[in-house]
Amino acid sequence: MTGINHLAILPILVPMIGVIANLIMSDQRSNKRVVGLNIGFSVTLLAVSILLFVVLTQSDENVAAVYPLGNWPVPFGIVLVADRLAAIMVLTTSILALASLVYASARWHSRGTNFFPLFHALTMGLNGAFLTGDLFNLFVFFELLLAASYGLALFGGGRNRVRAALHYVVINLVASFLFLVGVALIYGTTGTLNMADIARAVPLIAPEDRGLFEAGAAVLGVAFLIKAGSWPLHFWLPNTYSSAAPPVAALFAIMTKVGFYAILRLWMLVFANAEGAEATFGQTTLLVLGVATLAYGSIGALSCKALDRLASYLILVSAGTLLLAVGYNAPGVTSGALYYVVVTTLAAGALFLLKDVIDQILPAEAQVLAVSLELYGDEEEAIDEDQEVSRTFPAAATLISLCFAIVALVMAGLPPLSGFIAKFAMISSALNADNAPSVATWWVTGALIVSGLFVLVSMVRNGINIFWTSLPDDDVLRLRTLEIGPIIVLLALCVFMALAAGPAMIFFAETATFIHAPQGYIDLVIPAGGAS
């Protein structure tokens, strides 16, 4: 067990070394070896994440890698906890990060300064937020990933980006202050910051402190909901995501899932299994917010003409679906939601990348791009010459439209692909849960199905606009292997998740059972008889 415990810190260390190495090498954007080295860091991170994932999959479901930093006893020291839920999220982050980084290394990395260190800092913050077992370190890693994301949202410059990033920074700073207030209230009432210790201490809170604790949890919840893009706290999201550079937006696809992850983890640990009146604390609120987010996201998706805004609204749709799943509080629904997180994150990332590829081949958009190139990227030509542009691909348009169709099927949740399996698992478990069908069941079912229809309509409409009416007549479309490759890999993973649905669902079901029984998590982090 000691061996695998050290694995828990590697997904944070590898990107950190990446950041440091990039700072030492300074800013050599056009150097091929530097680009290769950065891809190497990302590949290493992926390998570490796969190793962590495989170790946790092979072992018993009640095993997690617990890494006390500095070997301090747990409630006093800081601890990293990699259970299966964290391993799933870390693996998804690493896959998405590698795909975006490879895509960016085709040409985007030279559009501005310091792309690679910011990128590694963002993955480091994401992995840290998933792995930490301590509320205050969750805040620190949130700030780390946000600081990197501010830089990346501004990457490439331009008036539009700066305006969107300005709003994004202000909203996230205010959210961070709410986060601190929530953490302080929880510390003030429970006297601890360790998540497992909080879960242990909650039943012991004095009745007169109970209201204060719930107020703290609610304030903390608002901070998480802002990050998750929940209605009515989501107005920063479409602007920021659609104006960010495409590889950056692709990695941002997992940032709303950090909010979802934090809500899922804390709520399951603290409230979902409590007895008595507090058992349903916030459940109705989460369900209502989920339905509202889904409604807003799908109607917004219908209103979009541009593909990048559509992709941002699809992120809102998936955020709403996940909130519904957390609010429903049944292990089966949670396992469907975990499957849904993985596939929609990968598909949304692929859609942001695909949008950029489509922009390149559309004549009107291509001209806009050329103008912005003249303004911002004068190094571009020098790179293009020694860059290997792949041979003319006669089937390029077919390939892109096929990718688009796969994204549409996954996001709308149509059979035979993985989006359907995820939604089917959620709806069928919602109908089979304890004391179902209730009013909530019908709201969840209806919202999932109707939002799927809306997403399908908006995707099909955009697809018709792009592929039937505006493709150039001559068949000479050029695709860079470095750019189309990551998209195909991401979508192939979505298809593979559909093929391997059986084993995957068993795995997710075990994970969901584990997080629905917080005593297992508490026992792992604070062994019986330990100092507490």
Added chain:
Amino acid sequence: MELTLAIAIGVLAASGVYLVLRPRTFQVIIGLSLISYAVNLFIMSMGRLRMDAAPILSGANANPADYTDPVPQALVLTAIVIGFAMTALFLVVLLVARGLTGNDHVDGKGN
């Protein structure tokens, strides 16, 4: 002491919220600073307010009731550092926006 601190936090937070909702970036950044002061004081107060109590336990028969909680002070220190860094980062974005749009309106719209 509780009342004084509560009033101070309340005034700082209310002024900060008012300023954050103003349309000029300079007012927004001052508002964010005020909110961050309020939040830092709030974290400090969550360790319970004690006068002249040491934060370090000493001796074999130390009575925990005689000591003050040191953890909120450590948290405040981290929160101050991070808050300063983020405000500085926002200041840079603000200057870039000012340079690109030619005015300090948050939407870049002028007047």
